[in-house]
Amino acid sequence: MSAIGDQAYLRDVAAEKLPAPAERTGVIGWLRENLLSSPTNIVLTLACIVVIAWVVPPLVRFFLVDAVWSGADRDACLASPLQTQPGACWAFMRIWFSYFVYGFYPLAERWRVDVFFVALAFGIVWLAWLSAPRRDLGGLYFFVVLPILSFVLLHGAPLIGLPVVPTSLWGGILVTVVVATIGMVFSLPLGILLALGRNSEMPVTKAAAVGFIEFVRGVPLITVLFMASVMLPLFVPERFAPDKLVRALIGVALFASAYMAEVVRGGLAAVPRGQYEAARVLGLSYWRMMGLVILPQALRVTLPNIVNTFIGLFKDTTLVFVVGIFDFMRTVEAARADPKWTTPNTTVTAYVFAALFYFVCCYGMSRYARSVEARLTRAGRR
Amino acid sequence: MLQRTLSTRRRLGGVVLQIAIVAAIGGLGYGAAYNAGLNLSRAHIASGFGFWNNTAGFDISQTLIAYSASTSSFGRAFWVGLLNTLLVGAVGIVFATILGFVVGIARLSNNWLVARLAGGYVELVRNVPLLLQLLFWYNAVLKSLPLLHGSMALPGGAILNNRGLFLPRPVFAANFSAVVVVLVGGIICAIGLTVWSRWRHQRTGANVHIFWPSLALIVGLPLIAYAAAGFPLHFNVPQMGRFNVSGGLEILPEFVALALALSVYTAAFIAEVVRAGVLAVSHGQTEAAQALGLRSGQTLRLVVLPQAMRVIVPPLTSQYLNLIKNSSLAVVIGYPDLVQVFAGSVLNITGQAVEVIALTMAVYLAISLFTSLTMNLYIRTVAIPER
Numbered sequence: 040m041s042a043i044g045d046q047a048y049l050r051d052v053a054a055e056k057l058p059a060p061a062e063r064t065g066v067i068g069w070l071r072e073n074l075l076s077s078p079t080n081i082v083l084t085l086a087c088i089v090v091i092a093w094v095v096p097p098l099v100r101f102f103l104v105d106a107v108w109s110g111a112d113r114d115a116c117l118a119s120p121l122q123t124q125p126g127a128c129w130a131f132m133r134i135w136f137s138y139f140v141y142g143f144y145p146l147a148e149r150w151r152v153d154v155f156f157v158a159l160a161f162g163i164v165w166l167a168w169l170s171a172p173r174r175d176l177g178g179l180y181f182f183v184v185l186p187i188l189s190f191v192l193l194h195g196a197p198l199i200g201l202p203v204v205p206t207s208l209w210g211g212i213l214v215t216v217v218v219a220t221i222g223m224v225f226s227l228p229l230g231i232l233l234a235l236g237r238n239s240e241m242p243v244t245k246a247a248a249v250g251f252i253e254f255v256r257g258v259p260l261i262t263v264l265f266m267a268s269v270m271l272p273l274f275v276p277e278r279f280a281p282d283k284l285v286r287a288l289i290g291v292a293l294f295a296s297a298y299m300a301e302v303v304r305g306g307l308a309a310v311p312r313g314q315y316e317a318a319r320v321l322g323l324s325y326w327r328m329m330g331l332v333i334l335p336q337a338l339r340v341t342l343p344n345i346v347n348t349f350i351g352l353f354k355d356t357t358l359v360f361v362v363g364i365f366d367f368m369r370t371v372e373a374a375r376a377d378p379k380w381t382t383p384n385t386t387v388t389a390y391v392f393a394a395l396f397y398f399v400c401c402y403g404m405s406r407y408a409r410s411v412e413a414r415l416t417r418a419g420r421r
Numbered sequence: 422m423l424q425r426t427l428s429t430r431r432r433l434g435g436v437v438l439q440i441a442i443v444a445a446i447g448g449l450g451y452g453a454a455y456n457a458g459l460n461l462s463r464a465h466i467a468s469g470f471g472f473w474n475n476t477a478g479f480d481i482s483q484t485l486i487a488y489s490a491s492t493s494s495f496g497r498a499f500w501v502g503l504l505n506t507l508l509v510g511a512v513g514i515v516f517a518t519i520l521g522f523v524v525g526i527a528r529l530s531n532n533w534l535v536a537r538l539a540g541g542y543v544e545l546v547r548n549v550p551l552l553l554q555l556l557f558w559y560n561a562v563l564k565s566l567p568l569l570h571g572s573m574a575l576p577g578g579a580i581l582n583n584r585g586l587f588l589p590r591p592v593f594a595a596n597f598s599a600v601v602v603v604l605v606g607g608i609i610c611a612i613g614l615t616v617w618s619r620w621r622h623q624r625t626g627a628n629v630h631i632f633w634p635s636l637a638l639i640v641g642l643p644l645i646a647y648a649a650a651g652f653p654l655h656f657n658v659p660q661m662g663r664f665n666v667s668g669g670l671e672i673l674p675e676f677v678a679l680a681l682a683l684s685v686y687t688a689a690f691i692a693e694v695v696r697a698g699v700l701a702v703s704h705g706q707t708e709a710a711q712a713l714g715l716r717s718g719q720t721l722r723l724v725v726l727p728q729a730m731r732v733i734v735p736p737l738t739s740q741y742l743n744l745i746k747n748s749s750l751a752v753v754i755g756y757p758d759l760v761q762v763f764a765g766s767v768l769n770i771t772g773q774a775v776e777v778i779a780l781t782m783a784v785y786l787a788i789s790l791f792t793s794l795t796m797n798l799y800i801r802t803v804a805i806p807e808r
Contacts, residue, residue: 073533080532087534243439247446257789258782259746265764266782269774273460274453354550361752368553375560383565390557394549401548 101126102391109133116382127388128380135374142210142365151192151201152213158188159220167407169414182224193217206284210365212396214284218291218356218366223349225292230299235329237304248300255297260358264290268362287359295352302348306341307333340415346408350401357397368393457775464772472771479766481757483673495767502762503784509679509758510745516684517744518737521691526721528696539692546689551747554686559678559754566674569666578658580666586677587659590670594653603646604639611635675756679748687744694740698733699725731803738796742789749785759784 062068074084105126107116116128132139141149162185165177193213195203209217236248255263267290272280281289310333318328338345357368365373374380375389461468473496480490485504488497527539546554564583567573572582580587611634618629647654659669702725710724711717751758752765759781768777 073531076531083530083532083535087532087538090538241435241439243442247442253790254782254786257786259749259760259785261749261752261760262764262778262782262785265760265768266778269768270457270778273457273774276456277460277463350548354548357550357552358750360552368550368556372556386561386565390553390561393553394557397550397553398545398548402544405548 113380113382113385116380116384125382125384127391128382128384129388129392131374131377131380131382131385132388132392134380135370135377138374139211139367139370141213142370143208144204144210144213145208148195148202148204151195151204155189155192155213156216158185158192159216169411182228186221186224189217189220206282209284211370212367214359214365215353215356215367217284218288218359218364219349219353221288222291222295222352222356226295226299226352227345229292229296230303231334233296233300234303234307237300238307252297252300255294256301260290260294260355261361263294264358264362266290267293283362284364287362287364291352291356291359294355295348298348298351299345302341302344303337305344306337306339309340310336343408343412343415346404346411350404350408353401353404354397367396461775466772468773468776470776472767472773472776477767477770479770481762482755483676483757495771498767499759499763499780502757502759505756505762506745506748506751506758506760509676509683509748509751509756512680513683513687513744513748514741516680517687517691517740520684520688521740522695524688525692525695526699528692529699543689543692546686547693551682551686552750552753555678555682555750555754558682559675563674563678569661569664572661572666578656578669580659580661580669582666583674584666585674586672587666587669588672589656589658590668592655592657594655596650597653599650600643600647600653604643607638607640607642611638614638673756675751675754678754679751679756679758682750683744683747686747687740690740690743691737694733694736695729697736698729698731701732702728734803735796735800738792742792745788746785 058064059068062071075081103126105122105124107122107125107128107130110116110130111134113128113131115130116125118125137149141152144152162177162181165171166174166181171177191199191201193204193209194206195201197203233248233252236244237252239245239248264287267286268283271286271289275281314332314336315328318332323331356366359366360369360372371389371393375386458468474494476491477493477495477498478490479498481488481498481501483505484501485508486497486501487493488501524539524542527535528543530536530539566581566583569582569584572580575581578589611631614631614635618631621627621629657668657670659671660667706724706728707720710720715723748758749760752761755761764777764781768774771777
């Protein structure tokens with residue numbers, strides 16, 4: 040009995056920690072876990088590798104290695120003894136590049152477009168950077184100052200010495216950006232009004248908002264654009280018939296506002312009822328309650344969705360093509376048909392270039408939306 | 422007292438606002454109608470649907486119903502266009518659903534490479550405008566297919582060249598209807614078998630394997646009937662001629678491009694819908710199913726997907742609607758859909774913009790409203806009863 044104290048069945052010193060088995064950590068562990076965890080997985084992995092090996096090298100060869108980067112006309116991109124299998128014809132894109140950006144905007148006036156791009160970029164950064172100083176001023180700048188400034192810059196004002204450039208000369212990325220921005224600037228306020236109307240208790244207001252939203256969301260954008268470009272001139276006295284670009288802008292803005300309204304409505308629904316009640320108790324009127332308490336919260340919550348709607352709007356701007364406006368897509372289509380550059384690869388190069396432009400813009404915006412969303416989730420968890 | 426004055430004031434404001442809205446809408450409508458009347462009469466354009474029965478006089482490259490430029494009316498052209506829209510919509514929906522579900526589930530695969538490839542597909546396709554993709558498929562892919570003389574022969578006797586896709590056209594003999602009758606009978610019997618086995622399973626817990634009997638009923642019986650009827654189906658295989666492909670079923674390159682672009686584009690959005698739906702099913706469900714010994718395929722099919730469908734179906738329907746609305750892009754490549762035929766050709770010939778555009782919009786609106794009504798009914802049936 041006395042020996043119990045000597046017999047140590049229980050360790051009083053913790054066993055030394057062993058490292059995890061080598062096949063479960065590091066690169067090997069990762070490979071086993073993610074690529075080779077079961078026979079099916081091994082087959083899938085092999086199939087993917089085969090597909091990648093089959094697709095990627097030819098693409099790299101076509102677009103980078105064998106691509107033609109400079110040249111004066113199509114001879115550079117045609118097969119020659121020097122280069123039996125020429126790839127993408129980037130030389131063509133380089134020659135046409137300024138057309139893609141400015142369209143037929145007069146050469147001497149193109150600095151105005153550049154200034155517009157810079158002013159726009161400034162406004163976007165101010166609004167998109169969530170901890171920028173005085174974002175309320177940023178909103179004022181983006182939604183009030185910028186539209187006026189852009190009109191004066193792009194359209195011209197003879198009074199201050201800027202000659203008028205008719206919209207028929209605008210083109211390319213300039214028009215795409217103008218259509219998208221105007222769509223944004225007008226659809227957000229309109230969408231907010233429509234969403235408030237839809238949530239209203241007044242039957243007429245509600246019916247008007249619901250009718251408009253459901254009508255616009257039920258028809259394709261093309262028909263709205265057709266309506267704006269064919270019917271609108273009929274509905275106004277002949278001398279007020281708006282310019283072709285303005286008609287398309289009206290169509291795009293109305294179309295986008297219906298979608299924006301639904302996004303804003305989602306945001307309004309996310310604001311707790313107590314906020315409305317508290318604002319009412321403080322004696323705020325309807326508009327002050329909305330403007331000071333509800334909307335700031337609702338718009339913040341729904342910012343990722345607003346950005347996503349804007350991505351859709353940005354992609355949809357390509358449809359103004361159909362009513363004969365020279366947006367970026369249309370300039371690419373026009374350049375593609377240039378007989379000086381007809382080669383078997385011109386079309387593919389032109390489309391891949393255009394796709395790259397849209398992809399970079401849209402993917403950038405969607406990354407931004409996702410980062411805002413992550414930030415909101417973190418804030419909500421606290 | 423204060424309360425009452427406040428709410429009275431508010432109600433008064435509401436009434437004034439509503440009257441103002443009615444007045445604005447009415448005024449705008451009246452002004453538009455007045456100007457339209459003035460402008461139309463100045464341009465000597467008739468109004469009303471009087472043109473409906475006039476001879477159309479233009480050709481349409483793809484007609485599902487009999488149509489000829491010299492005798493058919495504008496009204497007939499409208500139906501041709503509408504059917505073409507519905508055809509490309511239906512084909513697009515089928516392929517987009519299949520591709521979308523495959524990609525959506527692949528994105529959730531525990532195989533890193535598969536998930537990444539599926540994710541790359543979604544990101545690439547979603548961030549490039551549909552119009553650009555459509556032009557790419559049409560101008561860069563289909564137009565650069567070989568000319569007639571270099572036509573590609575596909576397995577099964579199909580021919581592909583830059584004039585389109587030529588498939589073997591099935592030709593049904595008179596007694597083929599017997600096979601169809603047997604097939605329908607087989608399907609009804611299989612459904613009956615399923616209902617019976619469910620009932621038995623609920624009663625006794627015993628599982629009856631109905632896969633092979635059902636297969637025999639749906640495939641085997643019609644095959645026997647087909648043989649018994651003396652093989653009443655043969656195919657008119659397209660033949661290469663010197664200047665043309667003769668016979669077979671011609672599918673326009675415009676149709677192929679549009680269906681392809683719509684399927685590929687919408688599939689990316691459907692994949693996201695599917696992914697969100699599957700993620701919405703709590704992980705405990707998967708774990709419970711695996712603890713019960715279900716294999717991963719069974720877990721997905723029997724436990725996860727049925728629950729995910731509740732979340733998936735409403736946004737899936739709106740993707741279908743988007744696809745049908747997006748099919749109006751046909752006008753860009755000249756596929757004769759409703760917009761191209763009616764809001765394009767008919768509008769240009771008659772000049773009656775108001776009627777034509779209004780009718781075109783009404784068609785899309787009707788499709789949307791019908792679908793969302795059906796959807797609301799569905800949501801009501803599958804909603805989990807609140808306890």
